[in-house]
Amino acid sequence: MFIDSTLCERCMDCRPLCPVGAIRARKKEVVIVQDECVECGTCFRYNICPNSAIKQLDEIPYPRIVRAHFSDPAMTHESIDVCGRGTEEMKTNDVTHSYTEDQIGFSVELGRPGVGTRLYELEKVVQKATSMGVDFAEDNPVYPLIIDHSTGKLRPEVLNEKVLSAIAEFTVKRSELLSFISELIPFFNNQIETVVTVSLIARCDKNGRVSVFEELERNRIAFYPNGKVNLGLANI
Amino acid sequence: MTHSQNRTGISHDSDNNEIVVLCMVHFKQKAEKAEAIKKMTDIVLSYSPDNIIGRPLGIKDEDIRELSPSFGIITAVFNDKETVVKLLSEIRENNLGISVVLSSLFANVREICHRQNLTEHTFNISLGVFGQTEKLPDDDTLSITTQCGHALVAPALVRKIIRQVKKGDLTSDDGAVLLAKPCVCGIVNHTRTKRIIEHMAGG
Numbered sequence: 554m555f556i557d558s559t560l561c562e563r564c565m566d567c568r569p570l571c572p573v574g575a576i577r578a579r580k581k582e583v584v585i586v587q588d589e590c591v592e593c594g595t596c597f598r599y600n601i602c603p604n605s606a607i608k609q610l611d612e613i614p615y616p617r618i619v620r621a622h623f624s625d626p627a628m629t630h631e632s633i634d635v636c637g638r639g640t641e642e643m644k645t646n647d648v649t650h651s652y653t654e655d656q657i658g659f660s661v662e663l664g665r666p667g668v669g670t671r672l673y674e675l676e677k678v679v680q681k682a683t684s685m686g687v688d689f690a691e692d693n694p695v696y697p698l699i700i701d702h703s704t705g706k707l708r709p710e711v712l713n714e715k716v717l718s719a720i721a722e723f724t725v726k727r728s729e730l731l732s733f734i735s736e737l738i739p740f741f742n743n744q745i746e747t748v749v750t751v752s753l754i755a756r757c758d759k760n761g762r763v764s765v766f767e768e769l770e771r772n773r774i775a776f777y778p779n780g781k782v783n784l785g786l787a788n789i
Numbered sequence: 790m791t792h793s794q795n796r797t798g799i800s801h802d803s804d805n806n807e808i809v810v811l812c813m814v815h816f817k818q819k820a821e822k823a824e825a826i827k828k829m830t831d832i833v834l835s836y837s838p839d840n841i842i843g844r845p846l847g848i849k850d851e852d853i854r855e856l857s858p859s860f861g862i863i864t865a866v867f868n869d870k871e872t873v874v875k876l877l878s879e880i881r882e883n884n885l886g887i888s889v890v891l892s893s894l895f896a897n898v899r900e901i902c903h904r905q906n907l908t909e910h911t912f913n914i915s916l917g918v919f920g921q922t923e924k925l926p927d928d929d930t931l932s933i934t935t936q937c938g939h940a941l942v943a944p945a946l947v948r949k950i951i952r953q954v955k956k957g958d959l960t961s962d963d964g965a966v967l968l969a970k971p972c973v974c975g976i977v978n979h980t981r982t983k984r985i986i987e988h989m990a991g992g
């Protein structure tokens with residue numbers, strides 16, 4: 554995204570729209586700081602500019618296009634075999650059965666909410682989780698960025714790209730839930746230079762119950778009282 | 790999409806009636822379920838959601854129906870359990886073979902399931918935010934910005950709207966419309982956002 558300075562009348566109306574504060578006043582111009590902009594498209598879509606001075610490139614070159622793939626929900630993702638910001642995860646689990654009762658899904662979202670992240674932070678998380686022996690979700694845009702599945706190394710040319718958020722999704726054995734939480738949370742707190750939102754996916758038993766809640770409570774691990782629940786209606 | 794499990798400011802004491810409804814076609818079934826998702830859109834719209842996918846972009850309700858097969862998903866927000874119980878009942882009668890996810894207090898979902906004689910299938914539970922949490926804005930601002938799962942509602946926009954409402958240049962109602970606009974999935978809850986704006990502008 555960029556601002557055409559010949560059209561901009563410096564009203565500053567667009568500035569508060571940017572979730573990462575990339576729209577700034579510089580000397581006598583209003584500019585989008587290219588290194589900070591995550592290409593989320595919000596300033597453009599909001600239609601705020603009276604002179605249509607906010608412009609989108611016809612084609613964003615690689616590797617910068619990765620920013621849009623991870624940050625713009627209105628983006629299609631054909632260009633580098635990346636298919637969306639996250640997977641369908643539990644939302645269609647009644648069709649895919651991707652999560653079973655003996656597994657737990659982890660969703661580790663870097664940069665959310667509203668801080669953003671460089672992809673080198675994502676690499677740290679992928680490398681950490683790889684060293685712990687996890688399986689990564691293949692239909693997630695993070696997966697094609699991994700060039701070495703034995704180390705969790707990402708494509709080097711994308712590492713400095715900034716995105717609004719990037720989600721590492723992986724599954725672990727149900728019995729390993731607590732050990733993963735107790736190793737990963739201190740890692741996020743001490744090693745990651747952005748915010749990290751963590752959520753779990755748990756398949757219910759036939760009575761609609763999961764033992765995860767009790768296990769978290771017993772171990773004094775806080776969780777939100779609200780969350781998402783798939784009702785299993787696709788197969789009824 | 791949605792990431793609504795990470796919404797903040799929802800507790801058993803406040804904002805406890807909000808229910809986000811998400812109906813999703815598995816991507817491999819998009820073509821075969823085109824008519825089914827249109828029907829689902831009709832049903833969801835007929836229960837007058839507070840907000841729905843596409844509406845913040847100015848897409849009219851009848852066009853949302855036509856676009857729904859390409860979205861592959863319908864997301865909407867409601868503010869009372871009774872409506873969602875009736876909505877679910879109609880969805881079940883139509884047997885559309887589309888996944889339905891509710892996002893709310895787990896206790897609300899349990900009650901709705903109980904009344905519909907359903908059992909939950911899969912949970913998505915948030916453990917919260919870790920790492921450099923000092924970079925986050927205040928809790929009131931977060932209770933607005935986290936309504937957009939893609940984090941497209943900027944804290945600076947919240948501050949601007951609150952300033953304008955305080956000065957009397959904008960109503961809380963119009964402010965809520967402006968704050969819902971960046972969220973393309975249409976899951977920013979207008980009613981709740983208006984209430985939070987009034988609280989922030991009055992405080």
Ligand code: SF4
Binds near residue numbers: 574589592595596
């Ligand atoms: S595209 Fe997004 S990140 Fe870039 S300037 Fe616009 S609002 Fe900010």
Ligand code: SF4
Binds near residue numbers: 566567601
């Ligand atoms: S809204 Fe348009 S005219 Fe105003 S500062 Fe932004 S780009 Fe310039």
